[in-house]
Amino acid sequence: MAITPELQHTVGKTAGFSGTSLHTGEKVSLKLHPAPVDHGIKFKRKDLQDEPTIDAKVDNLKTVERATTLGEGAVRVHTVEHVLSALSAMDVDNAIIEMDANEPPIGDGSAQPYVDLIKKAGVTAQEQPRKFFDVREPMHVESKTGALLVLLPDNTFRISCTQAGPNNRFAQFLSTEITPAIFEREIASARTFVYYEDLQPLMEKNLIRGGSLENAIVVRGEAVLSKEPLRFADEFVRHKILDIIGDLALAGRRIRGHVVAVKPGHAVNAELARALAREQARRNAMSTPRPVPIGDGGLDTDEVMKILPHRYPFLMVDRVIGFEGENKIVAVKSITINEPFFQGHFPGHPVMPGVMQVEAMAQVASLLLFKLAKTTSRIGYFMSADSVKFRKPVLPGDTMFIHAELTKSRGERLAKAKCHCVVNDAVVSEGELMFTFLDK
Numbered sequence: 001m002a003i004t005p006e007l008q009h010t011v012g013k014t015a016g017f018s019g020t021s022l023h024t025g026e027k028v029s030l031k032l033h034p035a036p037v038d039h040g041i042k043f044k045r046k047d048l049q050d051e052p053t054i055d056a057k058v059d060n061l062k063t064v065e066r067a068t069t070l071g072e073g074a075v076r077v078h079t080v081e082h083v084l085s086a087l088s089a090m091d092v093d094n095a096i097i098e099m100d101a102n103e104p105p106i107g108d109g110s111a112q113p114y115v116d117l118i119k120k121a122g123v124t125a126q127e128q129p130r131k132f133f134d135v136r137e138p139m140h141v142e143s144k145t146g147a148l149l150v151l152l153p154d155n156t157f158r159i160s161c162t163q164a165g166p167n168n169r170f171a172q173f174l175s176t177e178i179t180p181a182i183f184e185r186e187i188a189s190a191r192t193f194v195y196y197e198d199l200q201p202l203m204e205k206n207l208i209r210g211g212s213l214e215n216a217i218v219v220r221g222e223a224v225l226s227k228e229p230l231r232f233a234d235e236f237v238r239h240k241i242l243d244i245i246g247d248l249a250l251a252g253r254r255i256r257g258h259v260v261a262v263k264p265g266h267a268v269n270a271e272l273a274r275a276l277a278r279e280q281a282r283r284n285a286m287s288t289p290r291p292v293p294i295g296d297g298g299l300d301t302d303e304v305m306k307i308l309p310h311r312y313p314f315l316m317v318d319r320v321i322g323f324e325g326e327n328k329i330v331a332v333k334s335i336t337i338n339e340p341f342f343q344g345h346f347p348g349h350p351v352m353p354g355v356m357q358v359e360a361m362a363q364v365a366s367l368l369l370f371k372l373a374k375t376t377s378r379i380g381y382f383m384s385a386d387s388v389k390f391r392k393p394v395l396p397g398d399t400m401f402i403h404a405e406l407t408k409s410r411g412e413r414l415a416k417a418k419c420h421c422v423v424n425d426a427v428v429s430e431g432e433l434m435f436t437f438l439d440k
Ligand SMILES: [Zn+2]
Pocket: 081, 082, 192, 239, 243
């Protein structure tokens, strides 16, 4: 895991190119401009009065029929996924995409022209850290047509994709981490492809006036029709990954997670982008801690400190909420950005170290053992930890509930406690701790 802060990036200077738009067939020129921190990606319609802009955000998603369309008010931009994919994968967080038409140039149907453009403009770091969406628990979206996207926790952004055409023709699979170097080498040049049977309705709807074998691969039966040979034996699944990156960029944050995609398409990709944005909104709304009872058989900070010798910055219990019977305890610890360990773990990416959660479990279990022993003549030493699992990251602003249950005490010398920590009603870590008692 990176320990240097990940900063936001923009393009170094303005750069542009022109081409044909896929759906209208008109000539369009596109310019990429630098933008300040927290600006995000915005499209600018230079051809319209007042040059309106549209945020590349999921809230502005309009239609997803074969391509992704954004709109604000009456203003639209179509087929935005390839330029967004390139910007996202090549590490550009903030930029203005200026166009003199309602659609970017289709180029050769891949994201290669946009990678070339970004490299021409250069990419420069900015002074603010990047915002991430950390996947805490599996999420999934599914469509009636059999498309399925699953998002799993991961330290990096990865995509594992299975693509299959009608009757499972051209079934292909690829799994890869997405970094700028991998995107440029493995994904960017994969072209759009269409099935011949899907072309007729598009032509009837007048949707692909700029379409030709120059900017798409056409699949007819088992035959592949294109101007140049396939660039990869599995070019189709690579293009599917390209589209997923572009569509998920609309979620507005960089994803740290593993996307597992089966027969993805713009509709289901957009659905996942919406789910991510909703989950982020829910997390933002949860920053207020819930009321935690005091008194009533619990212990306040003062009472905790009379029992535990630990002090700042190593006291990992704020309050004991209560004891249940003789062998159960629940305590609470508010995790704030002021915890000293966040300074180094990690700069720009604060995550509570797992060992600190184990320490919290040990301290809470000690409180239980102390109550049980009702004596100060002996002291419990933390001996071992078994079956320790860290299930979800604990972040600043979380309220961590620490549960411990005494499962075994052998004679007067040994005790075993089953512990787990809970944040937002989900177990974030667990373990079995063993203690021994020694005379002071
Ligand atoms: Zn595409």
